[in-house]
Amino acid sequence: MIPTTERKLALRAAVNEWIGGSFPEHRTLLSHEAPIYEPQADAWSVKLTTKRNGVAALHLGSVLLAHDASIIEAPPAAEVLSLLPVGATSEPTRAAVTGDRLQFGCGDGITAAEAMPDRSIDLLLTDPPYGISQRYTCETQVPRRLRKDGNDFIMPKGHFGDWDEAIDPHAWTAKVLPKVAGWAVTFCAQAQIGTYCDIFAEHGLVAVGPMVWQKTNPVPFNHRYKPVNAWEAIVVGKRSRTPFNGKMVHNVFVHKSPSPQQRIHPTQKPLPLMAQFVNLFSEPDGLVFDPFAGSATTLIAARQAARCAIGYELDPTLFGLAAERVEAEIEKMLPL
Numbered sequence: 090m091i092p093t094t095e096r097k098l099a100l101r102a103a104v105n106e107w108i109g110g111s112f113p114e115h116r117t118l119l120s121h122e123a124p125i126y127e128p129q130a131d132a133w134s135v136k137l138t139t140k141r142n143g144v145a146a147l148h149l150g151s152v153l154l155a156h157d158a159s160i161i162e163a164p165p166a167a168e169v170l171s172l173l174p175v176g177a178t179s180e181p182t183r184a185a186v187t188g189d190r191l192q193f194g195c196g197d198g199i200t201a202a203e204a205m206p207d208r209s210i211d212l213l214l215t216d217p218p219y220g221i222s223q224r225y226t227c228e229t230q231v232p233r234r235l236r237k238d239g240n241d242f243i244m245p246k247g248h249f250g251d252w253d254e255a256i257d258p259h260a261w262t263a264k265v266l267p268k269v270a271g272w273a274v275t276f277c278a279q280a281q282i283g284t285y286c287d288i289f290a291e292h293g294l295v296a297v298g299p300m301v302w303q304k305t306n307p308v309p310f311n312h313r314y315k316p317v318n319a320w321e322a323i324v325v326g327k328r329s330r331t332p333f334n335g336k337m338v339h340n341v342f343v344h345k346s347p348s349p350q351q352r353i354h355p356t357q358k359p360l361p362l363m364a365q366f367v368n369l370f371s372e373p374d375g376l377v378f379d380p381f382a383g384s385a386t387t388l389i390a391a392r393q394a395a396r397c398a399i400g401y402e403l404d405p406t407l408f409g410l411a412a413e414r415v416e417a418e419i420e421k422m423l424p425l
C-alpha cells in the first residue's frame with residue numbers, strides 16, 4: 090500500500106515528535122525514511138537512521154505506527170543512543186556568549202534573576218518547562234492497550250527529556266516578577282492559564298490576560314479521536330503605565346511552528362512570533378530577559394530588534410547548541 094501524502098506527512102510528523110521527545114539532546118543526529126506498509130501488522134513502519142553528512146546512514150531501528158499515526162512500537166531509547174556516533178550524554182560544552190548587548194549563560198535563570206535589581210527588566214519574555222508529558226497538556230496518559238480497540242486515543246509514551254521537568258509557576262514567578270519593570274509574557278500549559286493570571290495579578294501587574302499562539306501546522310496526533318491541538322497558551326501582564334506599541338492588535342498570533350529540520354530544541358518557538366512580542370512589548374535599548382532560554386529564540390529576537398538581551402539555559406547540551414545558534418545569528422546582524 091502506498092501512503093497518501095497526508096498520511097505520509099502525519100506518520101513522519103509523529104515520528105519527528107517521538108524523536109524530539111525521546112532524544113532532545115541528540116535529535117539533530119537522527120533522521121527517518123519514508124513510511125512502508127507492513128501488511129502482517131496492518132501498520133506503517135518508519136526506519137530511523139543517522140543523519141547522512143556525507144557518510145552512509147546507520148540504521149537505528151524502526152518505529153511502527155497505526156493508520157492514525159499513533160505509535161504502536163518504538164525501539165528502546167537506550168538502544169538507539171548506543172548506536173549513535175556520540176556518547177549518550179555530552180559534557181558541558183562551552184562558555185557563555187557575551188557580547189554587544191547580549192549575555193547568554195549556561196545556568197539557573199531563576200538564581201540569576203534573584204541577583205538582578207528590582208524593576209530592572211523591561212520585558213520578561215519566557216517559556217518555562219511545563220511538563221508536556223503531564224496531564225496539563227496531554228490528559229492522563231492512556232494505557233496502550235486502549236488503542237487496540239480503535240475507540241480511544243493514546244499519547245506518545247516515554248520520557249520527554251530532563252528539560253521538560255515541570256516547574257512550579259508560583260516558585261519561579263516569586264523570584265522573577267519583582268524584577269519586572271514593564272511587560273511580562275510567559276508561555277504556559279493551557280490548563281495553567283488561570284494560575285498564571287492569578288499570579289500576575291497578585292504581583293501587581295495590570296492588563297493581565299491570556300493570549301494564543303495559533304499554529305498553522307499542528308502535529309495531527311489522534312486526529313480521528315479528538316480535535317487536533319493547534320494552539321499554545323501565553324499569559325501577559327504589565328506594570329501600570331508601561332507603553333504598548335500596538336494598535337488594534339488581536340491577542341491571537343498566527344505563526345508556523347519551526348519544522349524539525351529547523352529546530353534545535355523540541356519546543357522551539359517561531360522567531361517571527363518572538364520578534365512580534367519583543368516589538369509590541371518593549372522599546373529599543375530596553376532589557377529583555379528569558380530565564381528559560383532553550384534554543385535562545387527570545388534572545389535572538391531581542392538582539393535583532395536592538396534590545397539588550399539576557400538569558401540562561403540550564404541544560405549544558407542544549408546550551409551548547411543554542412550558543413552556536415546565537416553566534417551564527419549575531420554574525421548575520423549589523424553592529425548596533
Ligand SMILES: C[S@@+](CC[C@H](N)C(=O)[O-])C[C@H]1O[C@@H](n2cnc3c(N)ncnc32)[C@H](O)[C@@H]1O
Pocket residue numbers: 196197198199215216217218219251252253256354356357358359380381382383384385386387401402403404407
Ligand atoms: C520550553 S523550553 C524553552 C524553549 C524556548 N522558548 C525556545 O524557543 O527554544 C524551557 C527550557 O528551560 C530550561 N530550564 C528549565 N529550568 C531552568 C532553569 N532553572 N534555568 C534555566 N533554564 C531552565 C529547560 O532546559 C528548557 O530548555
